[in-house]
Amino acid sequence: MSAGLKYVYQLAVALCLLFSVSQAVLAEVYTYVDADGNRVFTDQPHRNAKKVDIAPTNRVDQPTKAPSRASTPKPAARPIFHYQLLRILAPEPDSTIRDIEGNLNVTVSNDPELQPDHLYRLLLDSKPYGEPTRSPVFPLTNIDRGTHQLSVEIIDQYGRVLERTPNQPFHLIRISLAQKRLAQPCKNDDYGVRPECPIKDKPEEESSFFSFFR
Known part of the structure; x- marks a missing residue:
């Protein structure tokens, strides 16, 4: 070499x-x-x-990645609370309700008592009626005549359904004013008192002077 x-x-x-x-x-x-x-x-x-003499190398160290911040874990939801009993007290199943304005009250009962952060939710014909509430009494107004289905749920603060009653039917009959007047005719003292007997429909009273010559 x-x-x-x-x-x-x-x-x-x-x-x-x-x-x-x-x-x-x-x-x-x-x-x-x-x-x-x-x-x-x-x-x-x-x-x-x-x-x-050796020239320095051109090596470039890769930047060290900063450790990623661990995401804050969300608080776990509480275990589902179970009620032993939830039922509709009124109206009774398959009952018939007669109301001119289509109003009625729905009452529920449960055991144990309603827990904190729990709410009742009423379902009319499988659709929520009104806002969830802690009151066990639900006033319904201006409901159409016919057969309807009622159900009540208990929900927690996460919106989970804890308990629900089966659908319970009731029948609402709204009698018209004309039908009520026909069933029970208006008397003089009824005008302005009974809704089907408005004061404007009260007949004029005959003068006693003309009745004397009859």
Whole structure:
């Protein structure tokens, strides 16, 4: 091997040794010519050796990713509370209600008593009626005549249905004013008192003067 090629080979070996060491502790490289005229590279100081200046590498450390913040866990929902009893007291199942204006009250009962943060929700024909409430009495107004289905639910603060009654039918009969007048004709004292007997329909009273000559 020629001296020039041997020099290049030894320099390459020295550079490999240099790059293999840790960047934190970088070894120094020395070179000298031995007794046989060969160029030698070493990391140990030697008599008549010269230090080889090596340019720093272009290595760029990758930025360390900041640890991602752990998302705050949502508070777990409370276990579902179970009621032993929930039923509709009024109206009774399959009952018939007669009301001119279509009004009635629905009353419910449950055991144990309604817990804090729990609400009643009334369903009329499978649709929520009004807003959930803590009152066990639901006033219904202006309900159409015919057969309807009632059901009551108890919900918690998360909107979960805890208990629900089966659908319970009732029949509403709304008698018209004309039908009521026909069933019970209006008398003089009824006008302005009974809804089906408005004061404007009260007949004029006959004068006592004309009744004297009859």
